[in-house]
Amino acid sequence: xxxxxxxxxxxxxxxxxxxxxxxxxxxxxxxxxxxxxxxxxxxxxxxxxxxxxxxxxxxxxxxxxxxxxxxxxxxxxxxxxxxxxxxxxxxxxxxxxxxxxxxxxx
Numbered sequence: 063x064x065x066x067x068x069x070x071x072x073x074x075x076x077x078x079x080x081x082x083x084x085x086x087x088x089x090x091x092x093x094x095x096x097x098x099x100x101x102x103x104x105x106x107x108x109x110x111x112x113x114x115x116x117x118x119x120x121x122x123x124x125x126x127x128x129x130x131x132x133x134x135x136x137x138x139x140x141x142x143x144x145x146x147x148x149x150x151x152x153x154x155x156x157x158x159x160x161x162x163x164x165x166x167x168x
Contacts, residue, residue, distance in 0.1 A: 064090050065147070068164030074101050094151075095162045101151035103161065107144055113167050121155050126162050130155060142166065 064081075074094035082089040088106050094101040117129035121138075130138045138149045138158040147165060149158050 063088070063107050063144070065067075065105055065142070065165045067092055067161060067162050068167075070094050070101060071096075071153050071161075073097075074099075099152055101153065102149070103165075104150070105142075106146050106148070109131040119155075121159055123159050123163065126159065126166065128155070128159055128162055130158070138162070 070076075074098070077093045077095050078091075080089075080091040080093075082091075087106055089107070090105045092103040094103075116160040117131045117139075119130050121128045121130060126140050128138045129139045130136065135150055136152060138155070140147055140162055147162065149161055
């Protein structure tokens, strides 16, 4: 069920992949860096306890509804079958949507 980011904004280089698996959930976290800027893509699977935080706006394209929250760090998140994907980083809404679409193969 692990989805691989098929796109990241220009300049970001892959750093690490962290996998956490326990009785409650499976979590995959990809980290990318562009100088001091961090971009993180986290996929949480098999969690019945996913909490949807407040969000500032929705961006919709095709089958994806990306909810975006901007406070100390920008976070976009969307639901997938049996889970949620979170994108944390300083990139545009369009870049986040492009990342989301490439992850689901559209």
